[in-house]
Each structure stands twice: as C-alpha cells, then as structure tokens.
Amino acid sequence: MNRLVGILLAIAAIVAGGAFFGWKGAILGLSCVVFYLLLQFTQLMKVMRTANDAPMGHVSSALMLQSRLHPGMKLIELIKLCRSLGVKSGENTYRWTDAGGDAVDIVMERGVVASWQLVRAPGSPEDDDGQPPAA
Structure with a gap:
C-alpha cells in the first residue's frame, strides 16, 4: 500500500x-x-x-529465483522468496548464489526490484549457442 x-x-x-x-x-x-x-x-x-536461519546470499536455485522475479517486487517479497538476505555486490545490486555456482544479480531502486540478471557458473551445461544440451 x-x-x-x-x-x-x-x-x-x-x-x-x-x-x-x-x-x-x-x-x-x-x-x-x-x-x-x-x-x-x-x-x-x-x-x-x-x-x-539461512546463509547470507544463498538461494536453493538461482534459475528458479530468476523465473519468479518481476519488476516492482518489494524487498520484503524478495526476502520471502529467497529466504535469505542478499550479498551486496554493487551500489544498488545484491547477489544470491546457489550451490551450483549460478547467481542472480538484482538491482534495487527505492526498495523495489528494478532489474536482474542471471549469471551462469563457468562450465555450466550449455552449448555454445546458449541452449541446454539435448538429452
């Protein structure tokens, strides 16, 4: 409100x-x-x-977090979603990392999500064209 x-x-x-x-x-x-x-x-x-209760900047799955984000999401909703606080990685940027090394950088402006970027870990299972390998 x-x-x-x-x-x-x-x-x-x-x-x-x-x-x-x-x-x-x-x-x-x-x-x-x-x-x-x-x-x-x-x-x-x-x-x-x-x-x-959770380690700072840790999330169970960075990919799932990235898919559930939307612009305008309030900080309290983001913390509920992540179940942890983010690690500050820039002036208005916070990072959540999963166990596989993938991370989500979220830019906050005035307490709401402005933008985000998924950062894949080196050696993640993707082909050169950015698509996951076929099973």
Missing part, C-alpha cells in the same frame, strides 16, 4: 471514530491503527527470522 494512503486511512479511522462515538471512538480508531502496525511488524520479524 502507498505510504500516503496508509497515513490518510489511519487519520480517517481516528477522525471517523471520534465523530461517530466521541473520545471512545477515537481511542477505538487509534487501537485499530496500532493493531494493524503490530501485525505488519510481526510479519516483518517473521521474514527476518527466516532469513536469519
């Missing part, structure tokens, strides 16, 4: 509660806003706890 929209909804909840039910309604509106913020904080802590 847009930050400005969230702030306006919080103010509207407090004002509407105060207008309809007096000071008790304003307290109820404030309680709802605080409850929503606590839910968001709990979700963030759960994602960070999951990321803490």
